[in-house]
Amino acid sequence: MALLDIRDLTVTRPGAAPGAPPAPLLDGVSLTLDRGGALGLVGESGCGKSLTALAVMALLPAGLRAGGSVLLDGEDLLTASERRLCALRGRRMAMVFQEPMTALNPVRTIGDQVAEGPRHHLGLSRRAAREHARAVLDRVGLDPARVSPDSYPHALSGGQRQRAVIAIAVACGPALLIADEPTTALDVATQARILDLILDLVTDEGLALLMISHDLGVVAETARDMAVMYAGRIVETGPTARVLAAPRHPYTAGLMAARPQHDRGRPGQPLAAIPGVVPPPGARPPGCAFADRCARADAVCRTRPVLAGEPGGRHRAACHHPVEPPA
Amino acid sequence: MASPRRLSAAGWIGAAIAAVVILTALVSLVWTPHDPTVMDVANKLSGPGAAHPLGTDHFGRDTLSQLMVGARVSIAVSVVAVGLGVGLGVPLGLLAAARRGWIDEAVMRFNDLAFAFPALLTAVLITALLGPGAINAILAIGLFNIPVFARVARGAALPLWKRPFIQAARLAGRGRTRISLDHILPNIAGTLIVQATIQFALAILAEAGLSYLGLGSQPPEVSWGRMLNEAQTFLFLEPRLAVLPGLAIVLTVLGLNLLGDGLRDRLDPRLETGLETRREGG
Amino acid sequence: MAWFLVKRALALALTLLAASLLVFGVLEVLPGDPALLILGVNAREDTLAALRESMGLDQPALWRYLTWIGDLLRGRFADSLTYDVPVSELLLPRLAVSGPLALLSLTLAVALALPLGVLAAARRGRITDTAIMGASQIGIAVPNFWLGILLVLLFAVSLRWLPAGGFPGWDAGLGAGLAALLMPAVALALPQAAILTRVTRSAVLEVLGEDYMRTARAKGLSRGEALWRHGLRNAMIPVVTIMGLQFSFLLAGTIIIENVFNLPGVGRLVFQAISQRDLVVVRDVVVLLAATVGVVNFLVDLSYALLDPRLRHGAGAGSGRHG
Numbered sequence: 022m023a024l025l026d027i028r029d030l031t032v033t034r035p036g037a038a039p040g041a042p043p044a045p046l047l048d049g050v051s052l053t054l055d056r057g058g059a060l061g062l063v064g065e066s067g068c069g070k071s072l073t074a075l076a077v078m079a080l081l082p083a084g085l086r087a088g089g090s091v092l093l094d095g096e097d098l099l100t101a102s103e104r105r106l107c108a109l110r111g112r113r114m115a116m117v118f119q120e121p122m123t124a125l126n127p128v129r130t131i132g133d134q135v136a137e138g139p140r141h142h143l144g145l146s147r148r149a150a151r152e153h154a155r156a157v158l159d160r161v162g163l164d165p166a167r168v169s170p171d172s173y174p175h176a177l178s179g180g181q182r183q184r185a186v187i188a189i190a191v192a193c194g195p196a197l198l199i200a201d202e203p204t205t206a207l208d209v210a211t212q213a214r215i216l217d218l219i220l221d222l223v224t225d226e227g228l229a230l231l232m233i234s235h236d237l238g239v240v241a242e243t244a245r246d247m248a249v250m251y252a253g254r255i256v257e258t259g260p261t262a263r264v265l266a267a268p269r270h271p272y273t274a275g276l277m278a279a280r281p282q283h284d285r286g287r288p289g290q291p292l293a294a295i296p297g298v299v300p301p302p303g304a305r306p307p308g309c310a311f312a313d314r315c316a317r318a319d320a321v322c323r324t325r326p327v328l329a330g331e332p333g334g335r336h337r338a339a340c341h342h343p344v345e346p347p348a
Numbered sequence: 349m350a351s352p353r354r355l356s357a358a359g360w361i362g363a364a365i366a367a368v369v370i371l372t373a374l375v376s377l378v379w380t381p382h383d384p385t386v387m388d389v390a391n392k393l394s395g396p397g398a399a400h401p402l403g404t405d406h407f408g409r410d411t412l413s414q415l416m417v418g419a420r421v422s423i424a425v426s427v428v429a430v431g432l433g434v435g436l437g438v439p440l441g442l443l444a445a446a447r448r449g450w451i452d453e454a455v456m457r458f459n460d461l462a463f464a465f466p467a468l469l470t471a472v473l474i475t476a477l478l479g480p481g482a483i484n485a486i487l488a489i490g491l492f493n494i495p496v497f498a499r500v501a502r503g504a505a506l507p508l509w510k511r512p513f514i515q516a517a518r519l520a521g522r523g524r525t526r527i528s529l530d531h532i533l534p535n536i537a538g539t540l541i542v543q544a545t546i547q548f549a550l551a552i553l554a555e556a557g558l559s560y561l562g563l564g565s566q567p568p569e570v571s572w573g574r575m576l577n578e579a580q581t582f583l584f585l586e587p588r589l590a591v592l593p594g595l596a597i598v599l600t601v602l603g604l605n606l607l608g609d610g611l612r613d614r615l616d617p618r619l620e621t622g623l624e625t626r627r628e629g630g
Numbered sequence: 631m632a633w634f635l636v637k638r639a640l641a642l643a644l645t646l647l648a649a650s651l652l653v654f655g656v657l658e659v660l661p662g663d664p665a666l667l668i669l670g671v672n673a674r675e676d677t678l679a680a681l682r683e684s685m686g687l688d689q690p691a692l693w694r695y696l697t698w699i700g701d702l703l704r705g706r707f708a709d710s711l712t713y714d715v716p717v718s719e720l721l722l723p724r725l726a727v728s729g730p731l732a733l734l735s736l737t738l739a740v741a742l743a744l745p746l747g748v749l750a751a752a753r754r755g756r757i758t759d760t761a762i763m764g765a766s767q768i769g770i771a772v773p774n775f776w777l778g779i780l781l782v783l784l785f786a787v788s789l790r791w792l793p794a795g796g797f798p799g800w801d802a803g804l805g806a807g808l809a810a811l812l813m814p815a816v817a818l819a820l821p822q823a824a825i826l827t828r829v830t831r832s833a834v835l836e837v838l839g840e841d842y843m844r845t846a847r848a849k850g851l852s853r854g855e856a857l858w859r860h861g862l863r864n865a866m867i868p869v870v871t872i873m874g875l876q877f878s879f880l881l882a883g884t885i886i887i888e889n890v891f892n893l894p895g896v897g898r899l900v901f902q903a904i905s906q907r908d909l910v911v912v913r914d915v916v917v918l919l920a921a922t923v924g925v926v927n928f929l930v931d932l933s934y935a936l937l938d939p940r941l942r943h944g945a946g947a948g949s950g951r952h953g
Contacts, residue, residue: 587783
């Protein structure tokens with residue numbers, strides 16, 4: 022059984038006016054992640070990556086409704102009681118957020134904030150939790166001898182804060198770690214170090230990682246499997262190496278063409294951009310949501326919904342006219 | 349969810365209440381059921397009836413007529429006082445935002461000083477100096493309003509100075525004063541209107557307080573605060589006289605606050621509820 | 631931290647200096663002849679001359695100001711013109727009434743407003759929130775002195791549970807003293823509580839949207855635990871600001887409420903001094919009140935440093951301080 026099994030997850034926002042149909046923000050998202058596995062989720066901002074993560078943590082913003090199922094160890098999180106969810110969050114599943122500047126409480130010390138989870142979940146005494154927090158902080162590269170656990174977040178650099186956020190997430194030894202753009206807010210040198218830390222933790226502790234990023238490079242480095250999201254739907258899934266080597270969905274191909282490459286193209290040459298914009302929720306066409314921006318689209322694409330393939334293992338694309346792999 | 353372009357239901361209720369009070373005040377200029385100052389000792393402290401819908405006071409004066417005239421006094425004092433605050437405070441705030449530097453510092457320190465003196469204390473000082481009366485009440489309440497509007501105008505104007513269209517006007521060589529008047533003022537008008545509504549409500553409360561203490565309008569002038577002052581003597585005998593003017597005050601202030609909150613949602617999305625000081629930075 | 635303290639202390643000293651200059655200017659320089667202001671235009675010339683002599687009005691204004699402030703700083707108060715005793719002797723027994731009254735009403739207001747504001751924020755958009763916000767909207771509109779009158783009507787006239795006014799003195803026992811202060815304190819507190827409830831609600835709502843609240847929830851804290859452990863302290867920063875401002879309103883409110891309930895407090899002393907044109911009392915008490923407000927706001931600044939480590943460590947990050 023997979024550790025995390027997301028089946029046909031739908032998140033809707035109630036209609037703006039009474040009687041208006043609810044706008045789907047996520048539409049039939051299915052993903053699986055095995056124990057100890059690593060899955061990358063890529064897409065442009067606003068495609069629903071973070072929303073998927075929040076839906077898994079059952080921390081969706083107020084007013085949004087989730088449908089389908091999210092199974093963690095076979096237990097459906099969408100129907101679980103709030104009490105049960107509180108027992109799971111931080112203990113079985115944990116999350117690292119994008120903004121280390123705001124993800125930490127400015128008026129509590131980092132040691133305090135790391136110790137809170139262990140006190141809560143592991144029933145540690147105040148003193149034991151403190152010791153535990155020191156060990157965890159040391160593990161994530163915040164040596165208590167150099168960075169005091171009694172520091173407040175404002176005294177730390179961006180990278181150090183993100184380490185503290187990671188420490189909070191892994192403090193209780195979760196089975197699933199969701200990292201939502203964990204390096205986006207950091208400078209390039211720090212990005213690499215934080216990614217290394219996450220990979221270390223994943224290997225050492227046997228965590229399953231759901232890595233969310235708009236950066237194909239980050240996903241290539243961290244995840245064995247990947248899924249590409251567009252306008253609230255999964256458009257392509259498969260082993261990372263194969264998807265990147267031969268993308269089958271025109272959107273994935275477009276994303277890759279839009280990347281700056283050091284080995285290809287001349288300096289000064291403009292990067293390829295995908296024309297057009299993502300259709301907003303509620304205005305998505307009945308057919309493929311990417312059709313309006315796709316060079317390969319025809320009448321079928323605009324009217325007939327594409328079936329997303331079953332997730333897992335195999336390389337699949339939700340496309341009527343997938344890109345053929347080069348011979 | 350109410351659309352931001354429309355006034356909320358509460359806002360409409362507030363507008364309706366304010367309109368009724370203002371209308372009553374206007375009507376009292378030309379007509380009241382009785383002359384509010386004419387005494388009729390034979391009918392003193394009579395309960396509500398056909399001749400006197402809301403009864404009479406200890407001198408036999410008609411309570412309804414007094415309430416109507418009281419509305420006029422409350423509104424007149426508050427309008428002039430808030431006008432004083434707007435007239436002096438807004439230019440000060442605009443100046444501070446336009447010039448920054450020591451002028452800004454001076455205006456803000458003056459503000460802090462003014463806030464160290466509660467309005468009522470200022471009023472007390474002024475009456476100590478000039479003696480009680482409606483004019484002095486206006487002066488006292490108006491003085492307290494100056495720093496409020498200076499602060500609000502400055503706070504709203506400061507971020508505007510960083511906006512591209514203002515920068516463009518600066519580059520085009522327009523002077524700071526012209527820019528303040530032509531571009532800044534129209535853009536902060538919504539915020540100022542909202543604040544004026546709230547201050548109007550506060551002024552009604554302050555005027556009532558001063559008149560109640562005998563520091564505001566003097567007899568034979570009628571005002572809600574004075575009515576309460578006089579009614580307290582007859583509290584055991586005739587509670588009605590103490591309840592009615594208070595209700596008039598509460599209703600008026602409530603209406604203005606509801607209207608202010610409604611306008612705020614519509615005109616100034618940055619602020620959430622009334623009566624709180626905006627945080628800067630953070 | 632030290633620098634922050636020094637800056638705030640300097641600001642306090644400057645405000646006090648300006649306040650004292652203002653009071654002195656308004657009462658003793660602007661009128662031209664304070665003696666004439668005190669005794670009125672119909673006073674006889676020899677009485678005026680005597681008063682001028684006793685007030686030292688033949689001295690230059692600056693000298694009189696310096697003497698006044700110097701004496702005040704050493705705790706020496708001039709004699710009241712009507713009572714012929716030092717102002718301090720008038721002040722102390724009245725402070726014993728007004729001080730507890732202000733403290734009691736501030737406590738009531740905070741005890742009422744904080745839970746209600748937090749509750750309203752936690753139940754945002756639901757019936758509890760609407761009810762609390764509606765009640766606070768009415769609370770803000772009620773003049774405190776009218777509320778006092780209504781309380782007298784209910785508890786003194788109809789129910790006869792509490793005295794309608796007056797103060798028996800603390801010699802009559804703590805219970806009797808508190809009983810006399812209860813209604814005035816409630817009348818002062820409720821309108822302030824209404825404002826504070828709204829401030830608390832919006833501060834808590836703002837904090838609820840912060841990223842670190844989501845971090846706390848992701849740790850496994852329940853909504854309530856996250857609010858209690860991570861939200862409140864952050865939400866307190868704007869709330870404390872307003873509490874500081876409200877204290878000055880409370881002091882001013884005592885002037886009016888002490889008149890409603892006939893309490894022998896500082897507010898009533900000022901009020902009487904004004905009607906008796908006892909400028910010496912007015913001058914000293916007003917400066918004292920302004921100083922109290924200044925000190926309270928200084929304490930509010932200190933409490934920011936307790937609440938916000940960024941200030942404590944001189945990170946210079948923008949604080950919640952307005953203005």
